[in-house]
Amino acid sequence: MSDTPPPADPVGAGSSGGPRSVLVTGATGLLGSAVVERLLADGAEVTAVVRNAARARDLLPDHPALRLVTGDVTDIPTYAGALRGMDAVIHTAAYFREYYQPGHDLELLHRTNVTAVEELLRAAVDASVPTVVHTSSIAVLSRGDVRSPGDEDTPNGAATQDNHYRASKIRAERVIRDFEDGLRARFGAEYGLRVPLVLPGWMWGPGDAGPTSAGRLFLAVAHGGIKALPTAGNHVVDARDVAAVCVAAAERGVAGRRYIAGGSWYPLHDICSEVVRATGTGAVPRRLPAHTAMALASVLEWQAKVRRKEPVATRTGMRVLLEGDRRRVSSARAVRELDIGFRPLEQTIADQAAWHRARRQLPAAEQGTRIA
Template sequence: MSDTPSPAEPAGPAAVLVTGATGLLGHAVVDRLLAAGSEVTALVRDRERARALLPDHPGLRLVTGDITEPGSYRAALRGTDAVIHTAAYFREYYGPGHDLRRLYRTNVGAVEDLLRAAVDAGVPTVVHTSSIAVLGGGDTRAPADEDTPNGAPGRGNHYRASKILAERVVSAFGERHGLRVPMVLPAWMWGPGDAGPTSAGRLFRAVAAGSVRALPAAGNHVVDARDVADACVAAAVRGAAGRRYIVGGRWHPLHEICAAVVRAAGTGTVPRRMPRGAAMPLAALLEWGARARGREPVATRTGMRALLDGHHRRVSSARARRELGVAFRPLEETVTDQAGWHREHRRSPGAGPARRETRNA
């Protein structure tokens, strides 16, 4: 099967509400739906920021609200054919001092609130965004698939724990109420539209600026957020209730990702490879240095630990390819388009600091 994205993707539902609409994935979902002719309602916290980031399109309506406050979006659910839920709190991966209560409220409690509100409003479908990080296994000999059991929600990585708990909420709720809730499990997302920025966007900027001298000899599954958006829209159309779809892209060594960034940005240098055993001390040093300068680090120890976990993990996207028609862009295209977006929005190195965000919302 070709990995070139096909224009023959299914049209989206007629009317869709997107949570986290200004985040990396949410932005891509909005674009994908508008291209399919859907009427899109974007749930946003900052209307002015959303106007600056999202397209000026007659099919797009902005609703100011917060995923943790159901009263702010209940009315917007009426007449909606589907919800694509991308909002999440992931500050743990790039900033010490994250709010754990807010993390679990956003990533777990708000999921159940959203499902309940959808049922009350007569919405038949909610697409839930999870993560391949929930999977409890998978390696080069036997890649993980959707039948691989989830790991235990340990507290060493609260984002991962919250996603595991959210999947439990989705499974239990769908069985009780008959709501169709397919789940999309993306890998490490890169691509244009990363205004937050996410951990990928922060690494992109740091490498392009030449401020990262060394990174561990590790790798991870990388996927273009636009390919994940294609999967989310296809899942809204024909994804099965309670069925999981891994959207894992391809596994790449970290030095290969960074080399692509340098080529695309035309700036920076490829960080040298260091032993994986030195990764955690490096992350601690990055945290300490950033704290001393009053900035947020390129990576935290939690984020570095997640990266190292991904070095050994391998996943199969066969189901998403087969049932949702998902295809994957090559890394070079993803990073080139990301560089172009950064330049267009003056977020390239030397264009000033990116605005700080705590949620993909």
């Protein structure tokens, strides 16, 4: 890191008043692609860090203000040169295969979700980038229920090994806090780097090319590949609304301040019902007690291992679903301070269905739907 802090100049503004030049990591992911589209719509010049340029050209808009940089988020030198001149970085890249892929790479998870965060912050300071928006998760919060929803002041839980993804996000937040404290100690209050944090709920919506756990569930329900799910629920949020929070945080988010983008809580049965209604295919999975669902996930993992395929569900993913049934959070700060709203579930699912159908990932729609 350089000995002199970068200038703390105001962020350059695009046509909407937001940052003018922005680098986006994880740009072909569900959230990253939504951030890219939001920035372009706002008149910003966007540099997208991608691992595969050909795939990125297929997934991202063909836009004169979009530049692709081939790089690896875990290898800063592959894209550090692109940081120079940026008004902001929106960091969406993350490793989350634990939720649907047993035998995942824990070393890669830590390198992507924790180590790369600190390295990016150091590179941003060296390149005089004034703002880095970090994407965390509502899963880091230690508590929050119907009677007392969690908010940005809710302390984080312990970084235990029952959920490696959550543990990595908790550690990443510590890295950011320690890094900011170190800069303040060296350079004083005006240390020239602002790092607001965005904590999304369970993201759904168009652009889920991965697909994420949400996209996998969407397609499994639409294709009739999953017959039962636990009686549970979770906070569902449209990735495009999370992108709006990220862009607004880049413009006016407070340094070190967290912004929850939780959307609304929905029963899993209602989510699957909307998938069936929007696609005209599949059938809503029947409800299972929690203990039965965990046993089923164990069987599915074992079958997938024998067949050398990825399972429809994993024990970790099922455990997260069951935890979401109890968790409640408030997005009031993002609504109040960043002027953000959230789409209704039916719009998100309908748009996601249209996106999958346009990419020929859904069978032809049948007449009528089967809502259980």
